[in-house]
Amino acid sequence: MAGGWSSDGAVQEQIDSSIEDAIARARSQLPSGASLSHCEECHTPIPLARQQAVPGVRLCIQCQAELDRQQLHSSGYNRRGSKDSQLR
Template sequence: MATGWAGDGAVQDQIDATIKDAIQRARSQLPQGPGLTHCEECDCEIPPARRQAVPGVRLCVSCQEARDQEQGASSGYNRRGSKDSQLR
């Protein structure tokens, strides 16, 4: 069957690569080393339950939520490109 320039399974390969990149990015952002007793941004105390639940924790809940929102806006991948760029 003629599929144009893309080989068989190219779409699935693209999906797999996107998922692999997302997993690698998430793993690289996991906290490492010993956790802190106070938040490194606002110096509020980090509750013992949070330190136990999240090994290597460095931020309090409110600072972590703010950081997650900042990173969420710019974390997407666009591997497809625009239709115009594919025609050039």
């Protein structure tokens, strides 16, 4: 049921659009090309199993975990989805 000036299905369209944007962003961050034998950041050897499991890997597990933590804190998406959080 639409309210105000929004059309029927507008909320679902917004949700779908947010999901598509998140998927595109995640795909753009996937590594590509040949895996490195040593980490770009700390220069420690990357295990062969990791190189084979993640094609195009550039970071060791520790450096990748740190990068993931930093990206988690800088996420610009509204995960709550409530009106109050959107108005702030």
